[in-house]
Amino acid sequence: MNIEDEIFKRAVIDFNKLIPFGFKKEKDYYSISKKILNDTFRIDVFIDFNKRVTGRVFDLAFDCQYTNFRVQSQNGEFVNLIKEEFKKFLEEIKKNCTSTNYFISNQANRISCLIEKEYGDLPQFPWEDLSGSGVFRNPVNNKWYGLIMNIKKDKIAKGEEEVEILNIKLDKEKIKELLTKDGYYRAYHMNKENWITILLDDTLSDKEIIKLVKESHKFTEKSK
DSSP states (O other): OOHHHHHHTTEEEOHHHHHHHTOEEOSSEEEEEEEETTTTEEEEEEEETTOOEEEEEEETTTTEEEOGGGOTTOOOHHHHHHHHHHHHHHHHHHHHHEEEOSSSSHHHHHHHHHHHHHHOOOOBOOOTTOTTOEEEEETTTTEEEEEEEEEEGGGTSSOOSEEEEEEEEOOHHHHHHHTTSTTEEEOSSSOTTTEEEEEOSSSSOHHHHHHHHHHHHHHHHTTO
């Protein structure tokens, strides 16, 4: 994941905030520039109409793009200084021109919204070192009925990419049945007899997932 994607992975661009911040609207994108290091370098940031953020650093003395700060093996003091200035500018844009999503994937955010609509519950983030892990609890008894996590796919299946999953509690026989279908996996980081993991990559429809969330919620209703 590059620097831009890492910084903006839980942020949603608000186009209405770009021009007041200083962006210029071009034909196919918005752009903004900032000179750094005594005007010897320039950072250019572009946001397209799909809300994708890209940036570059330009060496004004040599009239060329500077890319060493993106190379992992390059970690000298000057390279790190450029990288920090680049990240600092992106963080400033994020702070002033975006709203924050709870999660990274579109489906995870949609499911979160559906849960809020159904029960009025927002995700809680109890772990500092697992900032992308949101717990859904029944406020009556504090019982969990859902957990959205951000993990490497190889924790549950083949693949190295970053994915989001939903853990829910279901009847044991229902779990056995679902594990024969695409999109369902043995529970990650939970009791595998009582919980199941759903991959939030649109393999399953929101309607199917929220139906199962309601079944999970019923276990907390029994514990009132």
